[in-house]
Amino acid sequence: xxxxxxxxxxxxxxxxxxxxxxxxxxxxxxxxxxxxxxxxxxxxxxxxxxxxxxxxxxxxxxxxxxxxxxxxxxxxxxxxxxxxxxxxxxxxxxxxxxxxxxxxxxxxxxxxxxxxxxxxxxxxxxxxxxxxxxxxxxxxxxxxxxxxxxxxxxxxxxxxxxxxxxxxxxxxxxxxxxxxxxxxxxxxxxxxxxxxxxxxxxxxxxxxxxxxxxxxxxxxxxxxxxxxxxxxxxxxxxxxxxxxxxxxxxxxxxxxxxxxxxxxxxxxxxxxxxxxxxxxxxxxxxxxxxxxxxxxxxxxx
Amino acid sequence: xxxxxxxxxxxxxxxxxxxxxxxxxxxxxxxxxxxxxxxxxxxxxxxxxxxxxxxxxxxxxxxxxxxxxxxxxxxxxxxxxxxxxxxxxxxxxxxxxxxxxxxxxxxxxxxxxxxxxxxxxxxxxxxxxxxxxxxxxxxxxxxxxxxxxxxxxxxxxxxxxxxxxxxxxxxxxxxxxxxxxxxxxxxxxxxxxxxxxxxxxxxxxxxxxxxxxxxxxxxxxxxxxxxxxxxxxxxxxxxx
Numbered sequence: 001x002x003x004x005x006x007x008x009x010x011x012x013x014x015x016x017x018x019x020x021x022x023x024x025x026x027x028x029x030x031x032x033x034x035x036x037x038x039x040x041x042x043x044x045x046x047x048x049x050x051x052x053x054x055x056x057x058x059x060x061x062x063x064x065x066x067x068x069x070x071x072x073x074x075x076x077x078x079x080x081x082x083x084x085x086x087x088x089x090x091x092x093x094x095x096x097x098x099x100x101x102x103x104x105x106x107x108x109x110x111x112x113x114x115x116x117x118x119x120x121x122x123x124x125x126x127x128x129x130x131x132x133x134x135x136x137x138x139x140x141x142x143x144x145x146x147x148x149x150x151x152x153x154x155x156x157x158x159x160x161x162x163x164x165x166x167x168x169x170x171x172x173x174x175x176x177x178x179x180x181x182x183x184x185x186x187x188x189x190x191x192x193x194x195x196x197x198x199x200x201x202x203x204x205x206x207x208x209x210x211x212x213x214x215x216x217x218x219x220x221x222x223x224x225x226x227x228x229x230x231x232x233x234x235x236x237x238x239x240x241x242x243x244x245x246x247x248x249x250x251x252x253x254x255x256x257x258x259x260x261x262x263x264x265x266x267x268x269x270x271x272x273x274x275x276x277x278x279x280x281x282x283x284x285x286x287x288x289x290x291x292x293x294x295x296x297x298x299x300x301x
Numbered sequence: 302x303x304x305x306x307x308x309x310x311x312x313x314x315x316x317x318x319x320x321x322x323x324x325x326x327x328x329x330x331x332x333x334x335x336x337x338x339x340x341x342x343x344x345x346x347x348x349x350x351x352x353x354x355x356x357x358x359x360x361x362x363x364x365x366x367x368x369x370x371x372x373x374x375x376x377x378x379x380x381x382x383x384x385x386x387x388x389x390x391x392x393x394x395x396x397x398x399x400x401x402x403x404x405x406x407x408x409x410x411x412x413x414x415x416x417x418x419x420x421x422x423x424x425x426x427x428x429x430x431x432x433x434x435x436x437x438x439x440x441x442x443x444x445x446x447x448x449x450x451x452x453x454x455x456x457x458x459x460x461x462x463x464x465x466x467x468x469x470x471x472x473x474x475x476x477x478x479x480x481x482x483x484x485x486x487x488x489x490x491x492x493x494x495x496x497x498x499x500x501x502x503x504x505x506x507x508x509x510x511x512x513x514x515x516x517x518x519x520x521x522x523x524x525x526x527x528x529x530x531x532x533x534x535x536x537x538x539x540x541x
């Protein structure tokens with residue numbers, strides 16, 4: 001039983017990371033109907049920038065592990081948000097009126113470009129996050145010894161998702177984003193500047209992806225320029241699982257995928273964990289082709 | 302002095318010109334209807350007023366302000382709202398969220414709340430269904446929502462594209478009655494309609510469009526007496 005709960009917390013932590021990345025895919029898809037393939041590389045960039053900031057500014061020495069990490073997270077978010085907005089400006093916006101496939105090809109190009117830039121700057125070898133940034137102790141919660149890092153990852157992703165959910169559901173800008181995702185033309189008739197909505201999506205999505213990169217660095221301790229591929233694929237799967245374009249769907253999908261993977265690895269076979277995750281995806285898509293929370297395609301009158 | 306004035310408006314989709322120089326004037330407080338067959342360019346005219354379609358030549362003025370070069374969202378801010386063809390309510394948002402989006406360009410919360418109260422007075426059914434998703438409303442209710450949503454911006458000019466489409470005759474009557482009431486509050490309207498009889502009954506003046514041109518302009522009563530209009534748009538029972 002203890003094993004089960006430990007795996008559950010592990011799955012939730014990993015799932016939270018998947019969910020954060022998946023949100024970036026789903027928000028961009030929702031508004032532009034574009035799969036931003038470069039998103040996974042923004043995630044990688046987040047991990048690398050986090051490492052650079054961590055080692056060069058010694059934030060955690062100066063501010064202590066908690067505030068140091070918080071500040072670090074905000075700096076990574078800000079930087080990756082800027083890169084995300086630039087990405088849109090350079091790679092996607094010029095193609096807004098072009099056929100959708102052009103933007104997809106541009107996304108693939110941007111992905112390769114970003115990945116290789118990271119490799120050129122940081123090298124192709126694995127990089128290691130310094131040890132002892134976060135306390136390596138475990139905390140006893142309800143009779144379970146849970147590593148501190150895991151709790152931090154869990155709390156951070158939960159907080160981020162709550163903040164995003166509030167932003168999307170309750171604020172004027174959030175409602176505008178939802179409206180633009182449903183019908184851009186009608187949104188413009190409401191006086192919504194759709195270009196600003198798109199900019200917003202390319203700021204918020206990458207910021208969350210960047211934090212996810214940082215969390216992976218802190219959680220696993222080592223990063224590589226190709227890490228975006230695996231995580232991106234999982235997060236993309238999570239987005240589809242929950243219903244792409246649907247924000248709560250990405251959250252649910254990510255967490256579910258993380259938990260399924262952890263359980264599969266613990267109880268069936270660690271070598272088959274990806275296969276198990278994708279089998280679940282296929283099963284769910286057979287019964288709900290639009291994903292768990294995806295709209296059942298509504299009739300248009 | 303016209304409140305809305307379109308002069309020499311040309312619109313092209315790619316290489317094909319669909320409006321060949323439209324002139325249209327709408328006075329303050331007027332209801333002007335635009336009649337015509339499918340493909341005459343009525344909807345395109347409305348879309349270009351709202352800025353969703355750009356003019357290739359000509360001008361559109363709201364009062365003194367030229368608006369044909371403004372982006373769509375800025376035109377709403379100038380005081381033009383549209384009830385688009387097919388209603389286009391945000392189906393997965395609630396009725397109240399739809400209405401609040403209508404007031405997107407307004408900042409004064411208190412006044413927006415007042416407008417919301419007015420909309421719920423005009424269409425009590427919307428108040429009843431305020432927490433419901435707009436996609437679950439009936440066609441008529443969606444049309445009311447689309448009208449209410451457009452009014453939430455407190456427009457000076459309300460553009461309506463086929464508000465009667467797909468609705469039962471009794472419902473059309475009720476909605477047109479409400480439009481008259483709204484006009485009584487000083488909202489100027491441009492009404493594009495296939496249902497020419499209902500449109501002319503409501504409107505003060507009318508234009509008839511054919512193949513991207515305005516072919517006729519007169520008061521509603523004169524248009525209703527016009528034998529050509531009767532034959533083409535009113536079923537011709539008086540003409541024969």
